[in-house]
Amino acid sequence: MRYSTWFVFAFYVLVSLILLFSFNTYQRSVWLTSANAVSSTVNEATSTVTGYFNLREINRSLQASNAELENRVLNLTNELQHIRAMIDDSVAYSGLPPRFGYVAASVINNSTRHPRNYFTINRGQADGLAPGMGVVDQNGVVGIVNVCGKHTARVISLLTKDQHFSVKLKGTQFVGSLAWKENDPHTAWIEEIPRHARYHIGDTIVTSGFSTTFPEGIPVGIVMSQVRNSDGNFFTLKIRLSSDFNNLGTVRIIKDNLKTELDSLRTFDRKEE
Amino acid sequence: MDNRTLHIAILFLSLLAAQTLICNHILLFGVAVPLVMVYFIIRMPVNMNLILLLTLSFLMGLSVDIFSDTPGLNALSCTLTAAIRRPVFYAYVQHDDRMKEIIPNIITLGMAVYCKYMLTLVGIFSFLVFSIEYFSFADIREVALLTVGSSLLTFLLLLGLDSLITIRRERR
Numbered sequence: 001m002r003y004s005t006w007f008v009f010a011f012y013v014l015v016s017l018i019l020l021f022s023f024n025t026y027q028r029s030v031w032l033t034s035a036n037a038v039s040s041t042v043n044e045a046t047s048t049v050t051g052y053f054n055l056r057e058i059n060r061s062l063q064a065s066n067a068e069l070e071n072r073v074l075n076l077t078n079e080l081q082h083i084r085a086m087i088d089d090s091v092a093y094s095g096l097p098p099r100f101g102y103v104a105a106s107v108i109n110n111s112t113r114h115p116r117n118y119f120t121i122n123r124g125q126a127d128g129l130a131p132g133m134g135v136v137d138q139n140g141v142v143g144i145v146n147v148c149g150k151h152t153a154r155v156i157s158l159l160t161k162d163q164h165f166s167v168k169l170k171g172t173q174f175v176g177s178l179a180w181k182e183n184d185p186h187t188a189w190i191e192e193i194p195r196h197a198r199y200h201i202g203d204t205i206v207t208s209g210f211s212t213t214f215p216e217g218i219p220v221g222i223v224m225s226q227v228r229n230s231d232g233n234f235f236t237l238k239i240r241l242s243s244d245f246n247n248l249g250t251v252r253i254i255k256d257n258l259k260t261e262l263d264s265l266r267t268f269d270r271k272e273e
Numbered sequence: 274m275d276n277r278t279l280h281i282a283i284l285f286l287s288l289l290a291a292q293t294l295i296c297n298h299i300l301l302f303g304v305a306v307p308l309v310m311v312y313f314i315i316r317m318p319v320n321m322n323l324i325l326l327l328t329l330s331f332l333m334g335l336s337v338d339i340f341s342d343t344p345g346l347n348a349l350s351c352t353l354t355a356a357i358r359r360p361v362f363y364a365y366v367q368h369d370d371r372m373k374e375i376i377p378n379i380i381t382l383g384m385a386v387y388c389k390y391m392l393t394l395v396g397i398f399s400f401l402v403f404s405i406e407y408f409s410f411a412d413i414r415e416v417a418l419l420t421v422g423s424s425l426l427t428f429l430l431l432l433g434l435d436s437l438i439t440i441r442r443e444r445r
Contacts, residue, residue, distance in 0.1 A: 009327055009356055012327055013353070019344040020344065020346060021345075034339065034340055034342050113300040113306060114406065
């Protein structure tokens with residue numbers, strides 16, 4: 001190769017390396033992501049066609065979720081009537097304003113085969129989205145908003161090797177850290193569960209609620225088995241994820257109305273230390 | 274726009290669309306991903322200016338990266354593969370002035386030589402993509418499986434595509 005060719009080659013390699021190493025998971029530029037105007041337009045056009053492919057599976061899953069919610073509403077209504085009959089109180093109680101709000105969005109691009117996976121949704125800053133918000137589908141947790149465009153956003157999928165989520169065994173206070181390690185989009189691992197924790201195969205894993213990203217109790221998966229751990233104080237659980245990441249259709253973005261307040265308290269605590 | 278430029282532009286856009294809209298969503302048996310974008314480097318004329326080849330290959334990789342949220346990964350793999358394309362070609366073909374003018378395909382190189390040339394480039398490209406993506410010796414088994422699986426799948430797909438193009442041309 002002549003000198004000019006070497007120079008061009010070195011330049012392209014250097015640009016690629018800069019993109020590869022400095023453009024990490026938490027970067028903020030929207031232009032080099034799938035949430036930019038060109039790729040989101042192409043992806044949205046494609047998803048209007050491919051979106052029909054998995055409707056049968058999504059419909060089945062929504063019906064199951066709907067049936068469970070109807071059942072829960074019925075039980076809670078009965079319980080409320082029973083409690084109202086028992087309490088003889090004239091003081092009106094309006095309750096607190098709801099802490100969490102939801103924004104519905106469609107997935108327009110999705111990947112599950114990389115060590116770090118992302119998906120793109122058709123809602124952005126104009127809809128009130130901001131980086132750090134949790135994303136769920138009808139079955140459970142699916143990711144966290146990473147980069148926001150005006151009308152689109154890129155979400156870090158739960159299927160990302162260096163991303164950890166705080167979770168717990170449902171109905172207990174045993175908290176662990178959710179990690180995805182393999183190329184299988186259906187399984188993940190819960191690390192650092194205390195050794196004295198009691199669990200059964202089939203138990204549900206839910207979000208711990210220890211962050212402003214996800215409320216407590218959102219399903220994440222079901223315990224499949226225990227894995228041996230070199231650390232004697234903790235064990236690792238293998239779980240089957242609730243959400244089907246190959247068929248993500250409609251998702252909801254969670255807005256925590258107390259986020260600013262809680263974050264400022266955390267900052268205050270750090271300053272005090 | 275001359276015929277050759279139009280041919281290159283159509284090949285670039287169709288391979289970019291095929292890779293980002295179809296192939297990126299395929300993972301066969303957990304170990305095979307079709308990496309059809311490498312066909313762009315394989316099919317460029319042998320005498321193409323190397324700076325132009327490097328630039329077009331880099332742009333192809335970068336475009337795929339933007340659509341797939343893998344910044345730098347495919348851009349680096351495409352640039353490195355484009356840089357070694359000529360030595361790979363002359364590893365199987367003797368230096369000859371007539372050979373400089375050709376576009377590598379089944380007809381110009383013959384089935385055996387073309388298969389060796391294509392399989393080598395596809396193998397190198399797959400290895401680069403997965404070793405850069407995983408970038409860890411701990412995942413060496415995974416990288417090896419994905420490289421072998423993806424190389425074979427891509428090779429078979431591209432060979433099928435080449436045969437279709439050849440049959441159509443012969444009918445004309």
